[in-house]
Amino acid sequence: MAVVLLLLLLRSCGDDCDDAASTPNATLTITATPSPAGSQVGKSVESALERVRQTGLSVVVHDASDRDEKPGGDWTVCFEMATLSKVDFAAVPDGAPCPKKDGQRIPWPKMPNVKGATYADAVEKLGDAVGAVTIEAAYEDEAAYDTNNEAGDYANWKVCFQSVKAGTRLAQEPDVILHAVEKDDACPSSKGLYKNPKYDPDYLDREYAEPDDGTSADDGSSADDGSSGDSGSSEEDYYPGDKGGCPPGGCYNPCPPGGCR
Incomplete structure (x- = not known):
């Protein structure tokens, strides 16, 4: 606007314009107002x-x-x-939701309970609130692996356990692991169990017995039985050997203590 007014004045000055233009030390100042930056909300x-x-x-x-x-x-x-x-x-921070007002707590979303849902539904429900959603088999003797239901091979598997507890604030979009079973299978009572117990390294089959090597057999005899029956010894068949000795039960001494008279 200042420039336009100056041009109008110069055009209307007539013969005096040359004198004004030749006047020494004449200056022209134009002040520029900073242009607005526009809203930057939502930008980095x-x-x-x-x-x-x-x-x-x-x-x-x-x-x-x-x-x-x-x-x-x-x-x-x-x-x-x-x-x-x-x-x-x-x-x-990048990825965090804005608080309702400046200076308030960040309203992080909370982890939902996806137990019982299919893997595909769980991935959809978690959405952008978490990072990668990985599936693993709930039983130790089964195998399953997929991320964000990309392959789709386990879409109808049933979720039994989730690595992030329901109700946990999902700050910074954590990765989540879901342990699941096939659609019609029952969930194990806890992680680390086997669907077929015989695959468990610690499993002991009660119907299986170790072969008898004869060391633990009890035929009713004992060490004390050696003194009974025909296998026992008696005074009649006792042989003292070359060095002599008393038969089992001790030697017979007809003399009383103190010697015979």
């Missing part, structure tokens, strides 16, 4: 800072949550407050 802090600095305004950025951390360039702008000379951005 790095991008927002660069855009505002191009306008000539000063800019600051702070944590939009209650954690009061130093924002990084990859954080996302949630709120902005601008004056004639400065813009103040409030941002949260």
Whole structure:
């Protein structure tokens, strides 16, 4: 506007224009007003800072949550407050939801309970709130593996266990492992069990008996039985040997203690 007025004045000055133009030390000042940067909500802090600095305004950025951390360039702008000379951005970490108001807690979503759901339904229900959703077999003697139901081979398997407990705040999109069984199978009571117990290394078949090697057999005889029956010894068949000796039961001595008279 100032430039337009100046041109109009120059055109209307007539013969005096040459004198005005030749006047020494004449200056012309044009003041430019910084152009607005536009809303930067939803953009990265790095991008927002660069855009505002191009306008000539000063800019600051702070944590939009209650954690009061130093924002990084990859954080996302949630709120902005601008004056004639400065813009103040409030941002949260990349991937985090914005709080309802500046300075409040980040409303992280909570882990839902997907037990009993099919693997395909669980993946859909978890959506973008988590990272990779991997399936593994709930029984140790079965195998299953897929991520985010990409292959689709286990889409109808039933979820028995989930690695992230229901109700847990899903900060930073954690990866989740779901342990499942085939559609019509029952879930094990706990992880680490075998569908067929015989595949368990610690399994002991009660119907299987070790072969008898004869060492534990009891034929009713004992060491004491050697003194009975024909196999026993008696005084009649006792042979003292070359060195002599008494028969079993001791030697017979007809003399009383003190000797015979």
